[in-house]
Amino acid sequence: MDKKQLWISAGIILNAQQNQVFITQRAAKAHKGGFWEFAGGKVERNETAEQAVVRELHEEVGIDVTGLEHFMSLSHDYPEKSLKFDFFLVTNFEGEAFGKEGQPGKWVDIAALEHADFPEANAVVLDKLKLR
Ligand SMILES: Nc1nc2c([nH]c(=O)n2[C@H]2C[C@H](O)[C@@H](COP(=O)(O)OP(=O)(O)OP(=O)(O)O)O2)c(=O)[nH]1
Numbered sequence: 001m002d003k004k005q006l007w008i009s010a011g012i013i014l015n016a017q018q019n020q021v022f023i024t025q026r027a028a029k030a031h032k033g034g035f036w037e038f039a040g041g042k043v044e045r046n047e048t049a050e051q052a053v054v055r056e057l058h059e060e061v062g063i064d065v066t067g068l069e070h071f072m073s074l075s076h077d078y079p080e081k082s083l084k085f086d087f088f089l090v091t092n093f094e095g096e097a098f099g100k101e102g103q104p105g106k107w108v109d110i111a112a113l114e115h116a117d118f119p120e121a122n123a124v125v126l127d128k129l130k131l132r
């Protein structure tokens with residue numbers, strides 16, 4: 001049987017100085033539970049990737065995005081499912097980022113991001129972020 005294919009849109013939330021990003025920890029029971037992530041989720045039917053990331057960041061980290069820039073697209077096959085991602089830089093937002101669904105969240109220096117535990121798919125995103 002073919003693996004489940006999903007389209008995920010996620011936001012790399014930058015602080016004003018653009019030297020830190022806000023990351024959240026996935027729920028223990030979720031796919032890739034315990035790993036840190038850029039908040040986001042599935043793009044719904046009739047939604048663009050931009051609309052999805054704005055919606056997800058409101059739901060998951062309580063911010064209203066006012067500045068968004070496409071950063072990169074990638075595909076990654078996990079044994080359980082095959083994913084297509086769009087990652088966006090969030091360059092402006094209203095509100096305070098926090099783990100709105102009770103999940104841990106933290107601001108991390110981009111220079112120290114490799115020490116956070118991200119899922120495999122994120123490796124190329126972290127590499128590109130450091131080169132900015
Ligand atoms: N949001 C997000 N997901 C990631 C990242 N890296 C990574 O491998 N993933 C994977 C984990 C999941 O398999 C998938 C996200 O799908 P999900 O099903 O958890 O999405 P969700 O619950 O947040 O979406 P939704 O049901 O709220 O729409 O993408 C990342 O940086 N951010």
Ligand SMILES: [Mg+2]
Binds near residue numbers: 040041060
């Ligand atoms: Mg999510």
